[in-house]
Amino acid sequence: MTRAAVFTAGSWGTAFAAVLGDAGTTVRMWARRQEVVDQINTERVNRDYQPDLVLPDNVSATTDPAEAVEGAQIVVLSVPSQKLRENLVHWADLIPRDAAVVSLMKGVELGTTKRMSEVIAEVGKVEPERIAVLSGPNLSPEIAAKQPAASVVACLDHAVAEMVADACAAPYFRPYTATDVIGTELGGAVKNVVALAAGMAEGMGMGDNSKASIITRGLAETTRLGVALGADPATFSGLAGVGDLIATCMSPLSRNRTFGVNLGKGMTVEEVIAVTKQTAEGVKSCEAILDLARHHGVDVPIIENVAAVVHDGRTPEEVVRALMARRLKAEKH
Template sequence: MTASGKPSVPFAYRFVVAIVRPLLMVLTKRDWRGAENLPHSGGFVVAPNHLSHLDPLVFGHFMYDNGWAPFFLGKEEVFRVPVVGAILRGAQQIPVYRNTGKAADAFRAAVAAIHEGKCVGVYPEGTLTRDPDLWPMVGKTGAARIALATKCPVIPVAQWGPQAILAPYTKRPKLFPRKTMHVSAGPPVDLADLYDQPFTGAVLREATDRIMAAITAQLEEIRGEQAPAERYDSRKHGLPETGNFRRAQQTGKFRRAQQTGKFRRAQRRADHGDEGGAVTTAAVFGTGSWGTAYAAVLADGGTTVRMWGRRDAVVSQINAGSNEDYLPGIQLPEGISATTDPAEAADGVDIVVLAVPSQTLRENLGVWGSVLPPGAAVVSLMKGVELGTTKRMSEVIAEVAGVEDRRIVVVSGPNLAKEIAKRQPAASVVACIDEDVAEMVAQASNPPYFRPYTNTDVVGTELCGAVKNVIALAVGMAEGLGMGDNSKASIITRGLAETTRLGLALGADPMTFAGLAGVGDLIATCMSPLSRNRTFGVNLGKGMGVDEVIAVTRQTAEGVKSCESILQLAEKHGVRVPIIEQVAAVVHDGRAPAEVVGALMLRALKNETG
């Protein structure tokens, strides 16, 4: 911090200022307005319009002259330019990885910068304006997300003049005669009534609309003109949302792109008023606790969600804003609706999420698999192996619904539904053999409280999710028998060894088992009282029978149904899984939990890693 209470400015930043500022003083005239609206201390967001590639220099000049060094969010491609990228990183500017699974990294970096008392510059339009008269366009939600997450001031800034020196998408500046750079900062945008509301798409759009309206009002004052009543939306005009749209319009590639599903989805986002989410709509098939919680994750990330359910009563509850049967007392975000019609749920969506019990998947797909949109990503939340066929859920989806492997995504990790529904921080793995599809789903599943990581190991991710349920049954039995933490830790560790052996035999990546889908999910499922499988095991350990526990819990414990099929899968591949074998003996053969403990402890001694 400096003596004024403002953050210190990195050397690379001061170096650039020392070179650029004197040049701008010579080459331009300045009309700076509204400096009194800039905070004297504390972190804040400053949101300018975007006219020219010269904007950051002019806007930065204005801010620096008025006592602030803005830290910009900028497209990641610029950070890869030799020398320029090194300077930007040294100046602590923030790269934005647009339309990838890393897109949320910029958000987190910006939030951290606000908390450090910095001024963070965000161009809400996300690119140079496409408006023919250079008025601000429809904004994206980045600035609003940062402001609502930190409750910091948002200062709207309008600039006019940089385009006279360097017109949009041109390379030759027109330096003479000297042009006047007009920059005007307005009073903070009032978002106070939105601070404590859920992070829904509707809230983000409302905040973004207020920010864009304030920027436009400042620009109207500078230009002495009235802006159009409706802000320009490039998606409604069939233009790409980033890059040189003029060059794109001249290419056959762009004209062909207008016929693709991706282009049509972009237009649909525009028609429905979505301000910049990567995905417009998703269908969630299944209204249980995890399906409902994941629907909330999507909705809080800005996606419109339609859920499919069998029971009218549950569908009615969801349409009223809750799911009392599975997540009692939790208010669902706006943007979620429900129906008993599978075709209505799936109509035109970009993502289909399957959250039905694993052993019912084949039957369900036989009923409504034909309504799944042909280009949609199909996400499996199910954690099981099919009885009889020993197929993983992704294999069942491909076989029954005819979905290509590159469109099948598996989401798995330490994701206890009730905690996520309460918006407690969590992370997960989004796995798909097509990295672009994985990143698209990850971006849609990225509200501030849920952090997705992508990988391409579908087999390992899926297997971890299935086997951990069986290991959790064993840990629960140990708890029910009154055993201590040593016993439970031993079961968890050896259970991980069994999972890894089976995964390697199926061609999985060994690193997956050490990550969120592996050890992360295993710990959460085995140790949390919210875990259905652990709770089921506790009741078995206390002497209850399987049918008794099912009657008491009234929810699916996937490990009960999958332990036999996982054992069959292991036997098919010649893999030793003694814990899984003993759990299956309790669940399906009626063996007492106390007996299986003895059977495990009396096994022949062996090398731990052998």
Template sequence: MTTRCAVFGNGSWGTAFAMILADAGCEVTLWGRRQELVDAINDTRTNPEYHPGIELPPNITATTDPAKAAEGADFTVLTVPSQTLRPLLAEWAPLLAPDTVLVSLMKGVELGTAKLMSEVIQEVAEVPAERVAVVSGPNLAPEIMQRQPAASVVACADESAAQRLQAACLTGYFRPYTITDVVGAELGGAVKNVIGVAVGIVDGLGFGDNTKASLITRGLAETTRLGLAMGADPHTFAGLAGMGDLVATCSSPLSRNHTFGLNLGRGMSLAEATAAMRQTAEGVKSCVSVLDLAHRNGVDMPITQTVVDIVHGGKSPRTAVKELMGRSAKPERR
């Protein structure tokens, strides 16, 4: 029997993941809000706004009707900006197939509640943890659309559900691995966006590879500290959802968060850097909610604090970096 998948969100990553599912043999319905883009996907077999010129498989159909997208879906994939998930899912929840597994591609922490996306899904859709999965890893959408080799993790509390999702998105170019550590996978994906902004800032300031390597490594350290406080498996942060995603986000010009930070480091204001972005840089808002989550768990995250100070506090990037470097000395594993 063919696996049926609904993908809610026809942006860059949503379209790329829909292609992965289709290439793996699934029947995919791709939901989007704008009729003109949905029509273009159906009529031209391309997404002209996000991936122009790249042909999509024939087993992808686009629609603006959420009920049509959700009908009979074995997997319901959610790929919208993390801060819009709650109101959108409240609209979609009554339409979901009874036994569908909800799959989060989102990498953020909700403002105000400091909840992970899986927690928001469980709360709004009123489903148990065993029906919520997370896909996370070094998955820059433009490279995926070129079908370049990439790996990722599929995390779910129910290992059999993770294995079913793994089979649904396994292709010759996309290799998913299963884990049961949903918290670790989500934290790795959320915090790497914040560290990506930080690395972009120091790139924009003209600092070199020593600086960037130091930030990436210490960024991973503070992500792991938060993960341990929240019960995550420390091994997750050495894997694809941790170090793998962090390296891609911090080093690639395709990374939205790195690009946003780069513009700030080069002297743009918050408004100018935001206006220069065509797509959402999740780290811009998530840095605040990640810091909130850290405070709630009694965890020190100085790089995250520095990003918040620059992005939302108006602090000069050079001053912020100087203050970060001037912190009191301590052992590495603290």
């Protein structure tokens, strides 16, 4: 029987632990706080993050990271992308040297512009052939409610991708496999920034034409950047590309879309964080993604203007005018 460790017990980590458990995988979660561990082990719930999800009996928790990874064939990492490096420093030596390491994170690291799989390889000393990334339209409240969903597990070693897919193939969760790690990962990171833009349009009172335009041109930017990095352009037409993009840009469950809505209504970044008590991944990653695009000479006007609102104090109204006044040209993907 497959054993998996899940770091940590946040919203997506908890929901995915349930997916693994429902697929027949034995799961041990790592949580920082003893009260969370006690809730999971005695009440089968994580009240802080997924209060309505009753975890399967084959899911348990511990505060000891060494205990979490003991005997694990799969180690799942689910932390905020900008916190991965500092956390992985403490976990790297504990990861079994024959285990697959799965990234649930969707971001690009500030300062280094590294994708999460690159950080795992560097800090965790994990061979790229053992690193898998899981991405797709996977809003965690819907996964926790066991609503049908599909996703992509990508790894350079297709056999590893298949092993991870088998471990999380639950009745309501259908994983597909791929070898395009770059495209799968980049689609998951950039869609958060595009969702901020779509949310701003919503907050400003714009309709579906405006949001569809943002989503479509955001997909074009994502594809251009992905191809420049060596991704397969077909990836962006699939679950990890347009599938994840649509869900994140259109769903009220999306943190990034909701954050953008509040910005579009005139709130500052600091005001949104104070009200929601959360920071969306796109807010953290947009500068890193913009730096990555500039380094590769890729034109990304939507990403550039979102970063200008989030970090440079420009208003959504100003960036809309700037985007609409750009030079006319042929549509290219």
